[in-house]
Amino acid sequence: MSVVMKDAIKIATRDSYGNVLVELGKESEKLVVLDSDLAAATKTGVFKKVFPDRHIDCGIAECNMMGIAAGLAATGKIPFASTFAMFAAGRAFEQVRNSIGYPHLNVKIGATHAGISVGEDGATHQCNEDIALMRTIPGMVIINPCDDVEAKASVRAAYEYDGPVYLRFGRLPVPVINDATTYEFKIGKGVVLKEGKDVTIVATGLEVSEALAAAEMLAQDKIDAKVINIHTIKPLDEELILFAAKETGKMVTVEEHSIIGGLGSAICDLLSVQEPISVLKIGMEDVFGESGTALQLLKKYGLDAEGIYKKVKAFVTKYNADATGENVVK
Known part of the structure; x- marks a missing residue:
């Protein structure tokens, strides 16, 4: 299980990516790492130092890099x-x-460097559309880990999986909420971090720890929130989502991504057909980001714990009022 601690160690999942590649490189000579002149930023530079012959810098030519990767996979x-x-x-x-x-x-x-937590690099580099794009590619697995432990486990799982995988990592250091000695990662299986009966909060990536913190704040207002970590957005853990929907009757999705086409959309696609309930999608609205520190931006766009808390509280309050008829004009 996972816990949130105020003094938790914070590690950027891009660092986790670089470190686990070195571990995997020692275990298998089949692993090859490609980069596009960004090894220092993506942290694949640590792999290059250990395995220079298995690191290919493709230069600032990302399209070519994908073609080279395809050719290597074919061999x-x-x-x-x-x-x-x-x-x-x-x-x-x-x-x-x-x-x-x-x-x-x-x-x-x-x-x-996904999402607005890229910070000062600004809107051109803050990719809030990548999950939506990758979801449209048939057979593409999409993984968005929440912390260092999960990131390392996800890379290992991706290595062992036979097929294309899109792994999403962040620049901002985030709390390590999982216990490396007990954590188990399974592609397509979500993780229940907190039980609750009033509302389900489904989060992904760096928003998982923020959602857990928001749930603690909601508890002070006697709102008992269930919190689920969906690290694999495709394939989605439909069984877990449907169970939670039936259990709490209302759901909130939280993602550092556009509310169009991401986790929230994937869940709404499922629920609209099999278990129609009220859903609130928290994420980037139909806007581009802007320059600023990661923490400033998360706060401005309501993606920090306080912002999530306020939106979920308002959602639950309105839902309960509508259910009891208190909002009906007489």
């Missing part, structure tokens, strides 16, 4: 193509779709 290698999410999902979308997705090749895409 039996297991390539990890690494760059910023904006370039991996955005600039190289056609190559990912046609050269990796269509032939269903065994390529892993390590997309770092």
Whole structure:
């Protein structure tokens, strides 16, 4: 299980990515790492130091990098193509779709610097659309880990999985909420972090720890929130989501991504057909980000614990009022 501690160690999942690649590199010579002149930022530079012959710097040519990764996969290698999410999902979308997705090749895409927590780099580099783009590619697995422990476990799981995987990592150091000695990662299986009966909060990535903190605040207002970590957005843990929907009757999704096409949309696609309930999607609205520190931006766009708390409280309060008829004009 996972716990949230105020003094928890904070580690950026991009660091986790670089470190676990070194571990995997020692275990298998099939692993090859590609980068597009960003090894210091994506943290694949640590792999390059240990395995210089298995690290390929493709230069600022992300589309070519995806093609090279596809070729390596076709020869039996297991390539990890690494760059910023904006370039991996955005600039190289056609190559990912046609050269990796269509032939269903065994390529892993390590997309770092996702979401508005990229901060001062600004709107051009704050990719809030990557999950939506990758969801449209048939057979693409999408993983968005919440902390260091989960990030390392997810990379291992991706390595062992036969097929294309999109791994989403962040620049901002986030609390380590999972216990490395007991944590188990399974592709397509969510994790219940807190039980609750009044509302379900489903979060992904760095928003998981924020959602847990928000749940503690909600408890002070006697709102008992169930919290679920969905690290794998595709394939989605439909069984867990449907069970939670029936259990609490209302759901909130939280993601550092556009509310269009991401986790919230995936869950609404499911619930609208099988278990129609009220859903509140918390994420980036139909806007671009802006320059600022990661913490400033998370606060401004209501993606920190306090922002989540306020939105969930208002949602639950309105839902309960509507259910009892208190909002009916007489």
